[in-house]
Amino acid sequence: MRKLVYLMLLLVSTTYAQTELTAVEATALKAKVKALSKQTETITADFVQYKHLDFLSNDIKSEGKLAFKAPNWVKWEYVKPFAYGVLFKNETLFINDDGNKSDMDMGSNSIFKQLNQLITASIKGDMFDAEEFDVTYFKNDEGNVVHFKPQDEQFATFIKTFEITFNDLGEVIAVKMIEPSEDYTQIIFSNRKTNQKLSDAVFTP
Amino acid sequence: MRYLLPSFLIALLISCSSYPKKQGFIKAESPQQQVKNPYFSDVSKDYVYKAAIEAFDKNFGGIFIVKKLAANQHRVVFTTEMGNKIFDFSFLEDEFKVNYILPQLDKKILINILKTDFRVLLSEEHCIEKGFKTNSNFLYETRIGAKKYYSHITENELQKIVRVKNAKEKVEFLFSEINDNIAEHIQVIHQNFKLKITLKAI
Numbered sequence: 001m002r003k004l005v006y007l008m009l010l011l012v013s014t015t016y017a018q019t020e021l022t023a024v025e026a027t028a029l030k031a032k033v034k035a036l037s038k039q040t041e042t043i044t045a046d047f048v049q050y051k052h053l054d055f056l057s058n059d060i061k062s063e064g065k066l067a068f069k070a071p072n073w074v075k076w077e078y079v080k081p082f083a084y085g086v087l088f089k090n091e092t093l094f095i096n097d098d099g100n101k102s103d104m105d106m107g108s109n110s111i112f113k114q115l116n117q118l119i120t121a122s123i124k125g126d127m128f129d130a131e132e133f134d135v136t137y138f139k140n141d142e143g144n145v146v147h148f149k150p151q152d153e154q155f156a157t158f159i160k161t162f163e164i165t166f167n168d169l170g171e172v173i174a175v176k177m178i179e180p181s182e183d184y185t186q187i188i189f190s191n192r193k194t195n196q197k198l199s200d201a202v203f204t205p
Numbered sequence: 206m207r208y209l210l211p212s213f214l215i216a217l218l219i220s221c222s223s224y225p226k227k228q229g230f231i232k233a234e235s236p237q238q239q240v241k242n243p244y245f246s247d248v249s250k251d252y253v254y255k256a257a258i259e260a261f262d263k264n265f266g267g268i269f270i271v272k273k274l275a276a277n278q279h280r281v282v283f284t285t286e287m288g289n290k291i292f293d294f295s296f297l298e299d300e301f302k303v304n305y306i307l308p309q310l311d312k313k314i315l316i317n318i319l320k321t322d323f324r325v326l327l328s329e330e331h332c333i334e335k336g337f338k339t340n341s342n343f344l345y346e347t348r349i350g351a352k353k354y355y356s357h358i359t360e361n362e363l364q365k366i367v368r369v370k371n372a373k374e375k376v377e378f379l380f381s382e383i384n385d386n387i388a389e390h391i392q393v394i395h396q397n398f399k400l401k402i403t404l405k406a407i
Binding site for chain 1: 250255266268270274284288289293305
């Protein structure tokens with residue numbers, strides 16, 4: 001019985017920890033993120049990725065670096081525990097798998113196009129108006145969390161919900177992709193630098 | 206006709222030459238009843254590998270994850286480096302279940318190949334039907350599922366399992382860089398079509 005009470009308290013406190021924003025608050029958040037996004041020419045950051053699979057004892061941790069240059073060049077590079085980089089540039093996805101290079105035309109692949117859009121938008125956070133998603137706004141101890149649910153049935157088989165956490169400045173500090181099975185990938189950003197000069201050479205495949 | 210019969214007999218003899226004989230092994234009393242494959246046998250471990258797959262002139266990579274959940278029960282998941290699931294299989298005794306597979310890869314023939322290969326990687330005890338020896342190396346004829354395999358034991362380590370047909374290697378499973386019952390490097394190489402899986406522990 002005591003356990004049950006604790007469980008209920010826990011449930012109540014977790015629900016309490018995340019409350020939905022009012023329409024006014026949501027509009028203010030959108031405006032803040034959009035304004036910041038507009039001024040953002042470049043971003044560099046470090047990231048830690050946790051892959052959570054329910055049956056594993058520990059999440060699989062990997063680390064890397066991110067570089068972004070407006071309007072939509074993105075370099076996503078894992079450095080630990082393996083070397084693997086992807087570069088999204090002009091409709092093409094370039095892959096560097098520990099020195100083995102390949103590329104893929106995203107123009108013909110709607111899933112990759114959406115994934116690229118999702119990645120670019122989630123780095124800047126500005127994807128509230130994307131018609132492909134159902135959007136809901138919450139706040140918790142860390143800041144604001146926005147949930148994006150894909151509308152497209154095919155895309156929804158990959159990702160059930162996409163959650164972006166913003167700090168008070170409107171910067172993206174974490175991204176969580178939840179699969180239909182409830183397994184998820186969580187990415188936490190740190191050491192974020194905005195609008196530093198970033199040479200095009202960084203985005204050479 | 207005079208020449209045909211001897212040459213036919215020679216051809217028959219060559220084709221009958223067994224896999225162990227071709228590998229230079231001679232029949233020997235087996236010191237054990239079973240071959241043990243310890244590489245995915247610890248329930249307390251998460252087995253995580255960086256995978257490189259070469260399939261029909263296409264190369265792709267990902268993360269290969271194996272978890273032993275209980276005796277004769279494993280989960281095998283392959284994801285992209287960014288975490289998206291490509292496939293998710295459950296193995297339970299002789300049963301097999303596809304929990305998820307990317308729609309583009311949902312082909313019965315591919316799933317059957319993967320199922321057969323992974324069962325070899327996961328099965329922990331293979332009953333020995335015949336034993337062979339050369340120097341201090343052992344070779345055991347075993348059966349996994351309905352198919353015949355040979356296990357190479359070198360320096361007391363299971364270093365290679367091969368599926369053999371007509372004394373020829375059809376699929377090789379190579380285990381190397383073995384530390385504390387973990388094979389840090391594993392290769393699955395198909396000889397009759399282009400499929401090679403390389404796993405490196407991370």
